[in-house]
Structures are given as structure tokens and as C-alpha cells.
Amino acid sequence: MTNSEFPNDELPMHCAISSFVIRFSIFVILSSPLCVFGHGAEFLSAKLTLLPDAEVLLEVTADFGGNPLIADEIVAKEALIDPVRLRRNESLVPLAELSPASITQHDNWAEFAPASYLPSDTEAQPHTLITAAWRWRSEEPEIVFEMPKGKLHDVLLWTRDQTNPDAPTKWMLLLAGDRSKAISIHWPPWWQRWQTVMASSVFVLALGYFVSRNFTLRQRTL
Amino acid sequence: MNNRILSLLSVMALASTAAAEVAYEFVPNFITPPSGKETIGNGHGEIAVDSAGNIYVSVQEANAGIQVYGKDGKFIKALALPPSLHGFVIRKYGDGEHLYAAVLGEQKVIKCSLDGAVVMTIPTGEFPADKIGKGLKLTNCDVAPNGDIYVVDGYGQSHIFVFSAEGKFKSVFGGPGEPLKLANAHKVFIDRRFEPARVMICDRGHKRMLHTQLDGTFISEIATEMRNPSSASFHGDLMCVAEIAGNVSVWDKDNKRVADLGTSPKPTNTPGIEPKDWQQGVVTSPHGITFDNDGNILETEWNKWGRILRWNLKK
Numbered sequence: 001m002t003n004s005e006f007p008n009d010e011l012p013m014h015c016a017i018s019s020f021v022i023r024f025s026i027f028v029i030l031s032s033p034l035c036v037f038g039h040g041a042e043f044l045s046a047k048l049t050l051l052p053d054a055e056v057l058l059e060v061t062a063d064f065g066g067n068p069l070i071a072d073e074i075v076a077k078e079a080l081i082d083p084v085r086l087r088r089n090e091s092l093v094p095l096a097e098l099s100p101a102s103i104t105q106h107d108n109w110a111e112f113a114p115a116s117y118l119p120s121d122t123e124a125q126p127h128t129l130i131t132a133a134w135r136w137r138s139e140e141p142e143i144v145f146e147m148p149k150g151k152l153h154d155v156l157l158w159t160r161d162q163t164n165p166d167a168p169t170k171w172m173l174l175l176a177g178d179r180s181k182a183i184s185i186h187w188p189p190w191w192q193r194w195q196t197v198m199a200s201s202v203f204v205l206a207l208g209y210f211v212s213r214n215f216t217l218r219q220r221t222l
Numbered sequence: 223m224n225n226r227i228l229s230l231l232s233v234m235a236l237a238s239t240a241a242a243e244v245a246y247e248f249v250p251n252f253i254t255p256p257s258g259k260e261t262i263g264n265g266h267g268e269i270a271v272d273s274a275g276n277i278y279v280s281v282q283e284a285n286a287g288i289q290v291y292g293k294d295g296k297f298i299k300a301l302a303l304p305p306s307l308h309g310f311v312i313r314k315y316g317d318g319e320h321l322y323a324a325v326l327g328e329q330k331v332i333k334c335s336l337d338g339a340v341v342m343t344i345p346t347g348e349f350p351a352d353k354i355g356k357g358l359k360l361t362n363c364d365v366a367p368n369g370d371i372y373v374v375d376g377y378g379q380s381h382i383f384v385f386s387a388e389g390k391f392k393s394v395f396g397g398p399g400e401p402l403k404l405a406n407a408h409k410v411f412i413d414r415r416f417e418p419a420r421v422m423i424c425d426r427g428h429k430r431m432l433h434t435q436l437d438g439t440f441i442s443e444i445a446t447e448m449r450n451p452s453s454a455s456f457h458g459d460l461m462c463v464a465e466i467a468g469n470v471s472v473w474d475k476d477n478k479r480v481a482d483l484g485t486s487p488k489p490t491n492t493p494g495i496e497p498k499d500w501q502q503g504v505v506t507s508p509h510g511i512t513f514d515n516d517g518n519i520l521e522t523e524w525n526k527w528g529r530i531l532r533w534n535l536k537k
Contacts, residue, residue, distance in 0.1 A: 042406065042427075042450075043491060068359070068377040068406045069427045116494030152405065152427060154450075154467070154491065173489040175429065175449065175467060 041067055041127075043154040043173065044083050045113045046145075050161045052186050056143065057135045058095065060084070060155070061112040065128035069153060073130065077103070080132040084155045087144040087179065098136040105130050114158045114169045141187035144180055151176040159183060244460065244472060244480050246519060246533035248503040252295040253530045261497060262289060262528035268362070268453060268510035269522040269530065270312045272336055273319055275515055279522050279530060280307035280323075288321070288338065293514075295532075301338030304328060309362025309376075309409050309453070309510070312336070315369050316387065324360035324373060331363050331373050331385075344371070344389045353381050353394055362409035362453075366436055367419055372410055374423075380404035382421070382438065395438025396423070402432070402440060408452045408466075412436075415456055415475050422461070424451040431463065444477045449489060457513035464508035467491050470521055470533075483519065483533050484508075493524045505531060 041063045049057040060083045062076040070076050080101070085092035095101065109118060109127050145157060157180055158171035172180055255262045267280030267287075276298065277291040287303035288310075306327030313322060320341070321334045331344040346358060353375075361376030369387030374380065374396070382396040396404050405427025413422040413433065420433045420441060431444040431451050445451075449467035459475040468486030471479055484505035495506040509524040517535040522528075 071379075116496075117492045118494065154489075156491075173467060173491055175489055177447065178489070 041109075041113065041117070042069060043067075043156045044079060045117070046084060046155050046157045047112055048157060048159045048183065050159065050163070050183075050185050052163055054138045054141075054185055054187055055135065056138050056185060057133065059112060059131050059133045061109075061129050061131040062153075063109070063127050063129050065107075073105075073128075076130045079153050080130060083132075083153065084145050084147055084157070084174065087146045088140070092146055092148060095134045099134045101132040101134055103130065103132050113156070114171050117156060117158075117171070138185050138187075140185075142182040142184050144182050145174065146179045147174045147176050149177040245536040246472075246481060246483055247536055248484070249532040249534055250502050252520075252532040253291060254296045255528075256289065256297045256300070260527075262530065264493075265522055265525050265528035266493065266509060267307050267522065268309045268311075269512050269520050270310060270321070270455075271512055271514045271520070272312050273314065273515070276336075277514070277520060278310075278312065278321065279510075280310060281528055282306065301334075303332075303334065303338050303340075308360070311362075311364050311411075313365040315365050322363050322365055322371060324363050326360055326377070329358040329360060331360065331371065331389075333371075333389075342389050344373070344385055348385070348389065348391055349383060350391060350394060353379065353383070353397070355379050362411075364410060364412045366412050367414065370436070372412065372421060374407050374410045376406060376408045376426075380407035380425075380427075382407070382410055382423070393437070395434070402434070402438070404428075409454070411454050411456070413456060413461070415459055415461070422454060424454060424463075426450045426452055426466070442477075444473070445479070450491065452508060453510045455512040455519075457517045460513070460517070462511055462513060462519050464511035464521055466507050466509055466524060468505055468507065470505060470508055470511065470519065470531075472519075484521075484531060491524075493526045495525065497527050497529075500529065503531070 045061045047059045051057060060080055062070055062079050064070040064072055064076040070079060082094050085094055106129050107127050112131060147155060155174045156171060157174055158169055160169060161167050174180060262281055264282040266282055269279045271277055275293040279289050280287055281289055282305045284305050285302050286300035287305045287307045288301040290298045292298055304325050306325055307323045308326035310321055310323035319336060321336060323332050325332060329346040332340050333342040334340050349358060355378055358375050359377030361374055363371055363373040365371055371385040373383045379397050381394050383394050384392045386392055396402050396407060398404060404425050408424045408426040411422045413420040421436060423432050425432060429448045429450055430446040433441040433444060435441060449465035449469045451463050452466040453464040455462050461473045463471045465471060467489040470483040472481035474480050484503055486505055491507055507524040508521050510522040512520050514520060519533045521531045
């Protein structure tokens with residue numbers, strides 16, 4: 001359809017719409033720089049989910065769209081190799097020794113940072129996020145994370161309790177050299193642990209009995 | 223007799239030590255926001271004081287990027303400037319007192335009169351193309367004694383650009399590579415406590431401050447393991463520093479920390495702490511800072527609602 005196909009009385013309306021679209025586009029172009037560059041998230045967001053039965057899920061997210069310390073995807077992935085360590089007695093255990101990491105790329109900040117740390121509406125820069133996740137069963141009833149000295153990237157550690165989703169989110173910002181508070185995990189109650197021990201013991205005894213009986217029978221047969 | 227002289231000397235030594243110490247007291251609710259507002263508005267900028275003692279603070283409000291307050295903290299007016307004046311200083315050079323600002327959202331530097339009239343712009347095109355990367359993210363500027371303007375790409379590649387007083391490009395140093403290896407060099411300042419003046423760099427990513435000569439030659443680290451230094455100001459032999467992870471510190475000329483103010487019990491770095499959770503005298507995320515003409519400290523925070531804190535020098 002060309003302009004010549006418009007009836008004469010529709011031309012002013014068409015022109016008005018075109019004019020509005022052009023003006024609106026100019027407004028958007030001119031005003032967008034005002035809200036594109038924000039402060040960014042100058043930290044790695046470490047979301048700790050406490051699962052039943054002493055399981056722990058740690059999802060660490062790097063933003064290479066808004067973090068001035070992370071220039072691109074390669075730097076983001078480097079930052080996620082060893083972002084924080086687990087303190088076990090006197091040693092610091094890299095996350096890679098607890099479980100292999102699974103890596104995903106997305107743009108869903110709201111799922112991976114606590115509400116008070118989400119960018120403000122005037123800082124609506126695009127986020128390009130990479131999340132590395134580690135999942136393991138804890139050997140201790142409390143866990144402590146620690147940032148080795150010299151680490152470039154601060155880590156915002158925040159905790160969600162999957163068995164109590166309405167509980168307020170707790171967060172702490174860990175700078176290089178900082179140690180988190182002890183975080184209680186869902187350690188199975190003593191009777192559950194004793195049940196496991198008892199069941200294992202019964203199984204071992206039954207197996208022993210079965211083996212010795214067969215061995216004895218074979219001896220007799222021979 | 224000798225003992226008396228020794229005692230007298232001891233007392234004099236103690237007195238001189240006490241005189242060298244500095245102490246501050248927090249002034250609650252110092253700022254009176256503009257009429258109809260409970261807080262000053264979305265803050266992600268800087269604060270400065272002119273020679274008359276008026277206080278200038280940047281907020282992210284369209285066409286009203288600077289608010290001006292009197293010495294008493296009462297709102298006077300807003301200046302029709304861009305909303306992303308992330309860093310600015312007020313300096314007297316040549317043709318009088320001006321406000322020099324890095325406009326983060328528009329990739330340029332402006333020089334304005336104190337009533338907000340822009341008298342000079344350093345546009346993106348004046349920066350060397352090979353240092354712009356994915357785009358400039360200018361975070362602050364300052365003026366050297368000879369009028370040169372130092373500008374830092376703090377949210378970009380941390381290069382420090384030097385322009386003449388007329389806004390013509392002269393040189394560049396810093397950046398992520400050797401020898402300075404900067405990361406998120408959030409703000410730079412000309413440290414006139416020294417002769418010749420030095421460049422003071424808030425290398426926030428590395429949690430340190432450092433000095434260079436005006437040509438960018440490394441002099442020394444001032445401090446390391448800080449709570450992410452974001453901004454600074456000078457008065458006499460002192461320097462105050464806004465540490466965004468929750469502290470305000472004061473340093474002497476020998477790089478000795480002489481005071482900590484408003485320290486947050488736990489590190490923080492967020493604009494999302496609501497007014498209901500603010501505690502008197504405790505900072506959230508300090509982003510800009512200045513001494514006034516009497517050595518009192520004013521600090522502005524990275525905060526969606528906008529917050530200013532003040533500590534008065536105890537005399």
C-alpha cells in the first residue's frame with residue numbers, strides 16, 4: 001500500500017501517526033542512554049539453597065552485562081571456577097572437590113539475587129548471566145564459607161531454605177579474606193541417622209551370614 | 223630539675239599527639255529534602271561544596287541532576303543537568319569556580335557554571351577511539367593545578383584520560399594492563415596535599431587506593447584491603463574516603479588511617495536498603511564524599527531513595 005492509495009481525508013491521520021512514531025523514536029533514543037548504564041552488580045551472587053537430608057545447592061552467578069569487573073563471557077567463566085571455598089576444619093575446600101559444576105547461561109537476575117540487591121528501575125541495563133551450580137551432601141551439621149585473600153570478586157552469599165520458603169532471606173557480602181557465619185543445614189535427626197546405621201549393620205550381618213552359610217555348604221559338598 | 227624538664231617535655235609531647243588526632247561527631251537528619259519529598263531521591267553520584275559553603279549533590283532525576291542545599295542543609299534549588307552525574311567536582315581555575323562532571327549515561331564530560339549552565343563539553347568523539355572498547359562508562363573527573371582535566375572510565379576499562387583545560391585530548395594512562403593494572407577505577411582525584419600534585423586513584427576492584435604522578439607514573443599504594451574505596455575528598459592534610467562496602471575512613475598525609483566513621487557491622491554494597499532500615503550514623507553504601515570548608519564530612523550513598531550523612535569535626 002502506498003500513500004496514494006489513502007483517501008484524502010486519511011492523509012492527515014497517517015501523517016500524524018508517522019510524526020508521532022518518529023518523535024517517540026527520537027525520544028526513546030535520546031532518553032535511553034540516561035538509564036542504560038547503571039552501577040551493575042559488582043559481586044558474584046551465591047545463592048545457597050538448603051535441601052532436605054543434608055543436601056546443599058550452591059548456585060553462583062556472574063553478570064558480564066553489568067559488572068565492570070567482568071568484561072566478557074570468558075572472564076565470567078574464570079570467575080566461577082573457584083569463587084568461594086568451604087571451610088572444613090583447618091582447610092579450605094574448593095567447590096570442585098565437592099561436586100562437578102553445571103553451567104547455565106540466562107538473564108534471570110531476579111531468581112539469582114535477593115530483592116534488595118536487584119538493580120533499581122533506573123538502572124535497567126541488560127544482564128547476561130552465567131550460573132555455576134554445585135550440589136553435595138554435607139558431612140557436617142553446619143557449613144562455613146570463606147573467601148581466600150586476594151580474590152578480586154566479592155561474593156554475595158544469600159541463603160534460602162527450601163523446606164521453609166516463607167523464611168526471610170539472609171545475606172552477607174564476603175570480601176577477600178572474609179569468613180561467613182556458620183550456616184545450619186538440614187542435618188537428619190539422630191534417630192534417622194541411627195536408623196541408617198542400624199539398617200546398614202543388619203544388611204552387613206545378613207550378607208555375612210549368607211556368605212558364610214554358602215561357604216560352609218560348599219565346604220560340606222566338597 | 224631535670225625531672226621537671228622531662229615531665230614538661232612529656233606533657234608537651236602528649237599535648238601535641240592529642241592535637242594531631244581528629245575526631246568527628248555524627249549530625250543526625252542534617253538534610254532537609256525538597257518540599258514534598260521524604261528523601262532526596264535516587265542517589266548514585268557525588269557530593270561537593272562550593273567556596274560559599276553550599277552543598278551540591280547529584281541525583282538520578284531527569285533534567286534536575288543536581289540538588290543544591292545551603293550550609294544549614296535546607297534545599298535551595300535543583301540544577302537542570304543530566305540525571306547521571308556519577309562523579310563531579312567543584313574547582314576554581316582560570317575563569318572562576320565551575321562544576322566539572324562525568325556524565326555516565328551520555329559518555330561525555332561537562333563543565334558548568336554553578337547555576338547549571340554548560341560552558342564546555344568533552345564529547346565521546348574527543349576520546350581516543352582505540353581506548354573506548356564497548357563504549358565509555360565515565361565515572362569521574364578532576365582538574366589539575368595547570369587546568370588539565372583528568373577523566374576516568376571507571377565502569378569501562380579504567381583508563382584515565384587527560385584533556386587540556388580547553389577539552390582537547392592530551393594523553394591516557396591506567397587501564398587493566400601493566401603497570402597500574404586497574405580494575406573498576408571508580409574515581410580519580412588530584413591530590414593537592416602534595417607538591418607537585420598527585421593523582422589519587424580509587425582502584426575499587428582491588429580494594430586499594432594508589433598515587434601516581436600527574437603523568438601516570440606509579441608512586442605508591444596508599445592502602446589495601448579496604449571496603450572498596452569509591453570516592454575521596456581533601457582538606458588540609460587529611461583525606462576522607464567513601465568505601466562502598468560500608469565505611470567512611472579518614473587518612474593523614476602519611477597514609478595512616480586516623481578515623482573510621484559510620485562503619486556498617488557487615489559489609490554491604492547495594493542501593494536497596496530502605497529508609498525504614500537506615501540506622502542513625504551507620505552507612506549503607508557510601509558512594510560520594512566531600513569535606514566542607516570547615517573540615518566537616520558529608521557523604522552521599524548509592525541508594526534508590528537517596529541518603530546523605532554528615533559528621534562534624536570536633537574542635
